[in-house]
Amino acid sequence: MPDPLTTASLSVLGLACVWLAWIDLRDGIIPDRLNLLVAATGVVRMAALAGWEPAGARLCEGVVIGAVVWLLRWLYFKWRKLQGLGLGDVKLLAASAVWIGVAGVPTQLLIASVTALAAAGLMQLSKRTVTRQTALPFGPFLALGLLAAIVLQQRGLID
Structure with a gap:
């Protein structure tokens, strides 16, 4: 049986993900308060489970992921003269890294990209x-x- 902290933190994360998905679909924006909620819940969970030092390390990983993705966003804009990724998406990737670490972000991006491609295909069909x-x-x-990467990590299928 999972401990109450894991249940509570995953419940908050799940609700935040549903809420931000609905707002992004409706308004085309991910509110900063939801990205902050995702990151803060991840930090508190990591601190409670492993201590403040690992929580701080995960927070630093989030900052690094955010900076790298922001740089890629900026380079893409310079090259194509249009935005390919919103700032809310960049912040969500940074907040996600607090939960899944740098090692989990490629899996998150792969799942997100494949499902987005499937959605575009369904739209076309x-x-x-x-x-x-x-x-x-x-x-x-x-x-x-993000949610899928967490499940895969918990089952030991990815780092």
């Missing part, structure tokens, strides 16, 4: 026009990828 300029909020797919 349903006769909706899908072009290179079609905006598809990525937050819901990142949230799904």
Whole structure:
């Protein structure tokens, strides 16, 4: 039986992911308060389970992931002259790293990308026009990828 802290923190994370996915689909934005909730819940959970030093290390990993993804976002904009990823998505990836660490982010991105591609394919099959300029909020797919990566980590299938 899972301990109450794990249950509570995963419940808060799950609710935050559903809430941010709904807002991103509706408004095309991920509120900072939800990204902060994801990160803060991860830090508190890590501190309670392993101590403040590992929690601080995970927070640093989140900052590094955020900086790297922000840099990639900036380079893509310089190259293509359009935004490929919103700042809310960058912040969500940074907050996610607090939960899954740097090692879990590639799995999160793979799951998010594959499911977003499947959604775009379903849109195309349903006769909706899908072009290179079609905006598809990525937050819901990142949230799904985060939750899936946590499950895979807990089962020992990824680091």
